[in-house]
Amino acid sequence: MSKFKFKIKCDEANHVCDKTQYEDASLWEKIILSLHLIYCRACRKYSKNNATLTETIAKSEIVCLEKSCKDAMKKDLDKAIREVSN
Numbered sequence: 001m002s003k004f005k006f007k008i009k010c011d012e013a014n015h016v017c018d019k020t021q022y023e024d025a026s027l028w029e030k031i032i033l034s035l036h037l038i039y040c041r042a043c044r045k046y047s048k049n050n051a052t053l054t055e056t057i058a059k060s061e062i063v064c065l066e067k068s069c070k071d072a073m074k075k076d077l078d079k080a081i082r083e084v085s086n
């Protein structure tokens with residue numbers, strides 16, 4: 001049986017980080033990634049940027065997908081335009 005690999009290279013860590021964003025990483029991969037992030041500053045930064053990006057996309061999707069919210073915004077906008085033009 002081969003030994004478990006605790007230390008991974010940065011590109012591997014980044015790959016796992018990407019997979020984590022899509023809930024595609026195994027528990028073991030997440031553990032190794034966490035260990036890597038403890039001692040690797042570059043990957044911590046990468047991971048943080050990645051999380052921010054995912055968060056931003058998730059937020060914009062909520063805005064785009066909520067039809068009722070969109071309709072309400074449109075109504076408000078139409079009302080505002082009407083008030084300005086009157």
Ligand SMILES: [Zn+2]
Pocket residue numbers: 009010011013036040041042043
């Ligand atoms: Zn690294």
